[in-house]
Amino acid sequence: MALHNRVSRKELKERILQDNTPRTTISFYCYFKITDPVQFRNHLYRNFSDMGVLGRIYVAEEGINAQISVPTGKFDTFKEFLYRLDTALINLRLNIAVDDDGKSFYVLDIKVRNKIVADGIEDAGFDMANRGKYADAKTFNKLSNDPETIIIDMRNHYEFEVGHFENAIEIPSDTFREQLPMAVEMMQEHKDRNIIMYCTGGIRCEKASAYMLHKGFTNVFHLEGGIINYVNKVKEEGLENKFHGKNFVFDQRLGERITDEIISKCHQCGKPADTHVNCVNDACHLLFIQCGDCANEFEECCSIDCKEFIHLSAEQQKELRSGVDLGRNVFNKSKSRLGNLTTRNSTD
Incomplete structure:
Protein backbone atom coordinates (compact mmCIF):
# COMPACT_ATOMS: atom_id res chain seq x y z
CA MET A 1 0.00 0.00 0.00
CA ARG A 113 10.79 15.27 12.59
CA ASN A 114 13.98 16.09 14.43
CA LYS A 115 11.89 16.56 17.58
CA ILE A 116 8.25 15.89 18.47
CA VAL A 117 7.94 19.48 19.71
CA ALA A 118 10.27 22.17 18.36
CA ASP A 119 12.16 23.55 21.35
CA GLY A 120 15.35 25.15 20.06
CA ILE A 121 17.36 23.37 22.78
CA GLU A 122 20.91 22.63 21.60
CA ASP A 123 22.51 21.99 24.99
CA ALA A 124 23.91 18.44 24.94
CA GLY A 125 23.53 18.26 28.70
CA PHE A 126 19.77 18.65 28.61
CA ASP A 127 18.01 15.42 29.61
CA MET A 128 14.25 14.79 29.41
CA ALA A 129 14.68 12.06 32.04
CA ASN A 130 15.06 14.82 34.62
CA ARG A 131 11.64 16.40 34.39
CA GLY A 132 9.27 18.09 36.82
CA LYS A 133 6.78 16.34 39.07
CA TYR A 134 3.37 15.43 37.68
CA ALA A 135 0.49 17.39 39.17
CA ASP A 136 -2.90 15.73 38.72
CA ALA A 137 -6.10 17.80 38.79
CA LYS A 138 -6.51 17.57 42.57
CA THR A 139 -2.86 18.47 43.22
CA PHE A 140 -3.02 21.31 40.71
CA ASN A 141 -6.03 22.83 42.49
CA LYS A 142 -4.36 22.47 45.90
CA LEU A 143 -1.11 24.05 44.75
CA SER A 144 -2.87 26.83 42.85
CA ASN A 145 -4.75 27.83 46.04
CA ASP A 146 -1.39 28.70 47.59
CA PRO A 147 -0.63 32.39 46.80
CA GLU A 148 3.08 31.53 46.69
CA THR A 149 2.56 29.15 43.75
CA ILE A 150 3.35 30.45 40.26
CA ILE A 151 1.27 29.10 37.38
CA ILE A 152 2.84 29.39 33.93
CA ASP A 153 0.99 28.92 30.64
CA MET A 154 3.33 27.33 28.08
CA ARG A 155 1.05 27.86 25.09
CA ASN A 156 1.08 30.50 22.34
CA HIS A 157 -0.55 33.91 22.79
CA TYR A 158 -3.61 33.04 20.68
CA GLU A 159 -4.28 29.96 22.82
CA PHE A 160 -4.00 31.94 26.06
CA GLU A 161 -6.26 34.68 24.73
CA VAL A 162 -9.43 32.56 24.55
CA GLY A 163 -8.94 30.55 27.75
CA HIS A 164 -6.55 29.96 30.65
CA PHE A 165 -6.28 29.02 34.31
CA GLU A 166 -6.92 31.48 37.12
CA ASN A 167 -3.89 33.65 37.90
CA ALA A 168 -1.85 32.07 35.10
CA ILE A 169 1.13 33.98 33.73
CA GLU A 170 1.40 34.26 29.97
CA ILE A 171 4.83 33.96 28.39
CA PRO A 172 4.27 36.53 25.61
CA SER A 173 5.64 34.67 22.63
CA ASP A 174 4.57 33.19 19.32
CA THR A 175 6.50 29.93 19.60
CA PHE A 176 7.49 27.36 22.21
CA ARG A 177 11.18 27.67 21.34
CA GLU A 178 10.99 31.38 22.22
CA GLN A 179 9.05 30.73 25.41
CA LEU A 180 11.57 28.42 27.09
CA PRO A 181 14.38 30.98 27.60
CA MET A 182 11.79 33.70 28.29
CA ALA A 183 10.22 31.63 31.09
CA VAL A 184 13.65 31.11 32.67
CA GLU A 185 14.41 34.82 32.49
CA MET A 186 11.00 35.89 33.86
CA MET A 187 11.23 33.50 36.81
CA GLN A 188 14.83 34.17 37.91
CA GLU A 189 13.72 35.77 41.18
CA HIS A 190 11.44 32.84 42.01
CA LYS A 191 13.74 29.82 41.67
CA ASP A 192 12.73 28.33 45.02
CA ARG A 193 8.96 28.82 44.73
CA ASN A 194 6.50 26.17 43.52
CA ILE A 195 6.08 26.55 39.77
CA ILE A 196 3.35 24.72 37.86
CA MET A 197 3.57 24.66 34.07
CA TYR A 198 0.69 23.65 31.82
CA CYS A 199 -0.24 23.36 28.16
CA THR A 200 -2.97 21.74 26.04
CA GLY A 201 -2.15 18.05 26.35
CA GLY A 202 1.02 17.94 28.44
CA ILE A 203 3.81 17.61 25.88
CA ARG A 204 5.09 21.18 25.98
CA CYS A 205 4.84 21.70 29.74
CA GLU A 206 6.59 18.38 30.42
CA LYS A 207 9.57 19.45 28.34
CA ALA A 208 9.39 22.96 29.84
CA SER A 209 9.55 21.51 33.36
CA ALA A 210 12.71 19.57 32.43
CA TYR A 211 14.22 22.72 30.95
CA MET A 212 13.50 24.74 34.09
CA LEU A 213 15.16 22.08 36.25
CA HIS A 214 18.10 22.09 33.85
CA LYS A 215 18.39 25.83 34.45
CA GLY A 216 18.55 25.50 38.22
CA PHE A 217 14.94 25.71 39.36
CA THR A 218 13.96 23.32 42.15
CA ASN A 219 10.20 22.96 42.77
CA VAL A 220 8.81 22.49 39.28
CA PHE A 221 5.54 20.71 38.44
CA HIS A 222 3.74 20.10 35.15
CA LEU A 223 0.02 19.46 34.78
CA GLU A 224 -0.54 15.78 34.00
CA GLY A 225 -2.19 15.44 30.59
CA GLY A 226 -2.53 19.19 30.25
CA ILE A 227 -5.82 21.07 30.09
CA ILE A 228 -7.65 18.24 28.31
CA ASN A 229 -6.95 15.64 30.99
CA TYR A 230 -7.51 18.21 33.77
CA VAL A 231 -11.02 19.07 32.55
CA ASN A 232 -11.96 15.40 32.18
CA LYS A 233 -10.69 14.61 35.69
CA VAL A 234 -12.49 17.61 37.17
CA LYS A 235 -15.76 16.26 35.76
CA GLU A 236 -15.07 12.68 36.86
CA GLU A 237 -14.00 13.59 40.40
CA GLY A 238 -16.35 16.51 41.03
CA LEU A 239 -13.52 19.00 41.56
CA GLU A 240 -13.58 22.76 41.21
CA ASN A 241 -12.74 23.84 37.66
CA LYS A 242 -10.10 26.57 37.63
CA PHE A 243 -9.91 26.88 33.84
CA HIS A 244 -11.93 29.67 32.27
CA GLY A 245 -13.06 30.03 28.67
CA LYS A 246 -12.12 27.90 25.70
CA ASN A 247 -9.27 25.47 25.12
CA PHE A 248 -7.65 26.09 21.74
CA VAL A 249 -6.90 22.87 19.82
CA PHE A 250 -4.89 22.33 16.63
CA ASP A 251 -7.49 20.62 14.48
CA GLN A 252 -10.57 21.55 12.47
CA ARG A 253 -12.49 22.48 15.65
CA LEU A 254 -9.96 25.17 16.68
CA GLY A 255 -11.34 25.07 20.21
CA GLU A 256 -13.10 23.09 22.94
CA ARG A 257 -15.73 24.82 25.03
CA ILE A 258 -14.74 24.42 28.70
CA THR A 259 -16.90 27.08 30.37
CA ASP A 260 -19.56 29.44 29.05
CA GLU A 261 -17.37 32.45 29.78
CA ILE A 262 -16.12 34.41 26.77
CA ILE A 263 -12.95 36.15 27.90
CA SER A 264 -11.65 37.41 24.53
CA LYS A 265 -12.89 39.83 21.89
CA CYS A 266 -13.51 39.87 18.14
CA HIS A 267 -10.38 41.15 16.43
CA GLN A 268 -12.47 43.22 14.03
CA CYS A 269 -15.15 44.94 16.09
CA GLY A 270 -14.15 44.30 19.72
CA LYS A 271 -17.35 42.49 20.75
CA PRO A 272 -17.03 39.48 23.09
CA ALA A 273 -16.05 36.48 20.95
CA ASP A 274 -13.77 33.46 21.15
CA THR A 275 -14.26 31.68 17.82
CA HIS A 276 -11.01 31.25 15.94
CA VAL A 277 -11.30 31.10 12.15
CA ASN A 278 -8.96 31.17 9.18
CA CYS A 279 -9.55 33.93 6.63
CA VAL A 280 -11.21 32.31 3.59
CA ASN A 281 -8.90 34.22 1.24
CA ASP A 282 -6.48 31.56 -0.02
CA ALA A 283 -3.75 34.22 -0.23
CA CYS A 284 -4.13 34.98 3.48
CA HIS A 285 -5.59 32.24 5.74
CA LEU A 286 -4.93 34.47 8.77
CA LEU A 287 -5.92 32.80 12.05
CA PHE A 288 -7.98 35.29 14.05
CA ILE A 289 -11.03 35.68 16.30
CA GLN A 290 -14.24 36.70 14.54
CA CYS A 291 -17.80 37.20 15.79
CA GLY A 292 -20.86 36.16 13.79
CA ASP A 293 -21.73 39.73 12.75
CA CYS A 294 -18.26 40.36 11.35
CA ALA A 295 -18.27 36.97 9.62
CA ASN A 296 -21.34 38.12 7.71
CA GLU A 297 -20.06 41.63 7.06
CA PHE A 298 -16.61 40.53 5.88
CA GLU A 299 -17.80 37.28 4.24
CA GLU A 300 -15.54 35.27 6.59
CA CYS A 301 -12.51 37.35 5.64
CA CYS A 302 -10.18 39.19 8.01
CA SER A 303 -10.29 42.54 6.21
CA ILE A 304 -11.89 44.61 3.45
CA ASP A 305 -8.86 43.91 1.26
CA CYS A 306 -9.35 40.15 1.58
CA LYS A 307 -13.10 40.50 1.04
CA GLU A 308 -12.40 42.30 -2.25
CA PHE A 309 -9.73 39.74 -3.17
CA ILE A 310 -12.11 36.75 -3.03
CA HIS A 311 -14.37 38.41 -5.60
CA LEU A 312 -11.58 38.65 -8.17
CA SER A 313 -11.49 36.12 -10.98
CA ALA A 314 -9.72 32.81 -10.35
CA GLU A 315 -6.97 33.88 -12.77
CA GLN A 316 -6.39 37.18 -10.98
CA GLN A 317 -6.28 35.48 -7.58
CA LYS A 318 -3.80 32.90 -8.80
CA GLU A 319 -1.52 35.58 -10.23
CA LEU A 320 -1.59 37.65 -7.02
CA ARG A 321 -0.94 34.57 -4.86
CA SER A 322 2.14 33.59 -6.88
CA GLY A 323 5.23 33.52 -4.68
CA VAL A 324 3.38 34.37 -1.48
CA ASP A 325 4.73 32.62 1.62
CA LEU A 326 2.13 32.76 4.40
CA GLY A 327 4.41 31.36 7.09
CA ARG A 328 2.85 31.57 10.55
CA ASN A 329 -0.07 33.81 9.60
CA VAL A 330 -1.53 34.50 13.04
CA PHE A 331 -3.21 37.66 14.29
CA ASN A 332 -1.39 39.24 17.23
CA LYS A 333 -2.49 42.47 18.92
CA SER A 334 0.56 42.84 21.16
CA LYS A 335 2.20 46.21 20.62
CA SER A 336 5.59 44.58 21.13
CA ARG A 337 5.02 42.45 18.05
CA LEU A 338 3.21 44.77 15.67
CA GLY A 339 3.54 43.74 12.05
CA ASN A 340 1.65 43.41 8.82
CA LEU A 341 -0.73 40.86 10.38
CA THR A 342 -2.23 43.45 12.71
CA THR A 343 -2.69 46.08 10.01
CA ARG A 344 -5.19 43.96 8.12
CA ASN A 345 -8.03 45.02 10.40
CA SER A 346 -9.03 48.65 10.15
CA THR A 347 -10.75 48.63 13.55
CA ASP A 348 -7.66 47.50 15.49
Missing part, protein backbone atom coordinates in the same frame (compact mmCIF):
# COMPACT_ATOMS: atom_id res chain seq x y z
CA ALA A 2 1.02 3.63 -0.48
CA LEU A 3 2.59 5.13 2.61
CA HIS A 4 1.06 8.56 2.07
CA ASN A 5 -2.28 10.04 1.05
CA ARG A 6 -3.04 10.28 -2.66
CA VAL A 7 -6.51 11.84 -2.54
CA SER A 8 -7.02 15.61 -2.56
CA ARG A 9 -7.58 17.15 0.84
CA LYS A 10 -10.70 18.89 -0.43
CA GLU A 11 -12.25 15.56 -1.39
CA LEU A 12 -11.20 13.94 1.89
CA LYS A 13 -12.78 16.78 3.86
CA GLU A 14 -16.06 16.40 2.00
CA ARG A 15 -16.02 12.66 2.72
CA ILE A 16 -15.66 13.22 6.45
CA LEU A 17 -18.35 15.91 6.52
CA GLN A 18 -20.77 13.49 4.85
CA ASP A 19 -19.70 10.46 6.90
CA ASN A 20 -21.85 9.72 9.96
CA THR A 21 -19.50 7.10 11.42
CA PRO A 22 -18.97 7.94 15.12
CA ARG A 23 -15.40 9.04 15.74
CA THR A 24 -13.42 9.85 18.89
CA THR A 25 -10.79 12.59 18.95
CA ILE A 26 -7.68 11.66 20.95
CA SER A 27 -4.31 13.21 21.69
CA PHE A 28 -1.28 11.51 23.20
CA TYR A 29 2.48 11.80 23.39
CA CYS A 30 5.39 9.91 24.86
CA TYR A 31 9.07 10.72 25.23
CA PHE A 32 10.96 7.49 24.57
CA LYS A 33 13.80 6.32 22.36
CA ILE A 34 12.90 5.41 18.76
CA THR A 35 15.92 3.91 17.02
CA ASP A 36 14.54 4.08 13.47
CA PRO A 37 11.87 6.82 13.21
CA VAL A 38 11.24 6.21 9.49
CA GLN A 39 10.52 2.50 9.97
CA PHE A 40 8.39 3.30 13.02
CA ARG A 41 6.48 5.92 11.00
CA ASN A 42 5.78 3.54 8.12
CA HIS A 43 4.57 0.82 10.50
CA LEU A 44 2.19 3.32 12.08
CA TYR A 45 0.89 4.50 8.72
CA ARG A 46 0.06 1.00 7.48
CA ASN A 47 -1.83 0.01 10.61
CA PHE A 48 -3.54 3.33 11.28
CA SER A 49 -4.72 3.50 7.66
CA ASP A 50 -6.27 0.03 7.99
CA MET A 51 -8.11 1.18 11.13
CA GLY A 52 -9.39 4.39 9.54
CA VAL A 53 -7.39 6.63 11.86
CA LEU A 54 -7.07 10.27 10.75
CA GLY A 55 -4.98 13.06 12.17
CA ARG A 56 -1.52 14.52 12.57
CA ILE A 57 1.38 12.57 14.09
CA TYR A 58 5.02 13.52 14.57
CA VAL A 59 7.68 10.85 15.09
CA ALA A 60 11.27 11.55 16.14
CA GLU A 61 14.11 9.81 17.92
CA GLU A 62 12.82 11.36 21.17
CA GLY A 63 9.29 9.92 20.86
CA ILE A 64 5.82 10.44 19.39
CA ASN A 65 3.27 13.27 19.43
CA ALA A 66 -0.22 12.64 18.05
CA GLN A 67 -3.59 14.34 17.63
CA ILE A 68 -5.94 11.93 15.90
CA SER A 69 -9.51 10.84 15.24
CA VAL A 70 -10.35 7.15 15.60
CA PRO A 71 -13.58 5.39 14.51
CA THR A 72 -15.26 4.81 17.86
CA GLY A 73 -15.91 1.17 17.00
CA LYS A 74 -12.16 0.64 16.45
CA PHE A 75 -11.06 2.39 19.64
CA ASP A 76 -10.21 -0.81 21.55
CA THR A 77 -8.35 -2.22 18.55
CA PHE A 78 -6.40 1.02 18.29
CA LYS A 79 -5.44 0.96 21.99
CA GLU A 80 -4.29 -2.66 21.84
CA PHE A 81 -2.11 -1.92 18.82
CA LEU A 82 -0.61 1.20 20.40
CA TYR A 83 0.21 -0.53 23.68
CA ARG A 84 1.98 -3.35 21.81
CA LEU A 85 4.27 -1.00 19.89
CA ASP A 86 6.78 -0.44 22.69
CA THR A 87 6.98 -1.10 26.42
CA ALA A 88 7.07 2.68 26.96
CA LEU A 89 3.56 2.91 25.47
CA ILE A 90 1.87 0.27 27.65
CA ASN A 91 -1.21 1.88 29.24
CA LEU A 92 -0.17 5.27 27.87
CA ARG A 93 -2.59 8.03 28.88
CA LEU A 94 -4.90 8.93 26.00
CA ASN A 95 -6.50 12.37 26.24
CA ILE A 96 -10.10 12.16 25.03
CA ALA A 97 -11.42 15.40 23.54
CA VAL A 98 -13.69 17.42 25.83
CA ASP A 99 -15.98 18.84 23.13
CA ASP A 100 -15.97 16.57 20.08
CA ASP A 101 -18.06 16.57 16.91
CA GLY A 102 -16.12 13.73 15.25
CA LYS A 103 -14.95 16.03 12.43
CA SER A 104 -11.61 17.08 13.88
CA PHE A 105 -9.45 15.57 11.10
CA TYR A 106 -9.98 14.41 7.53
CA VAL A 107 -6.56 13.10 6.48
CA LEU A 108 -3.79 10.99 8.03
CA ASP A 109 -0.44 12.77 8.14
CA ILE A 110 2.51 11.07 9.83
CA LYS A 111 5.79 12.97 9.60
CA VAL A 112 9.31 12.26 10.80
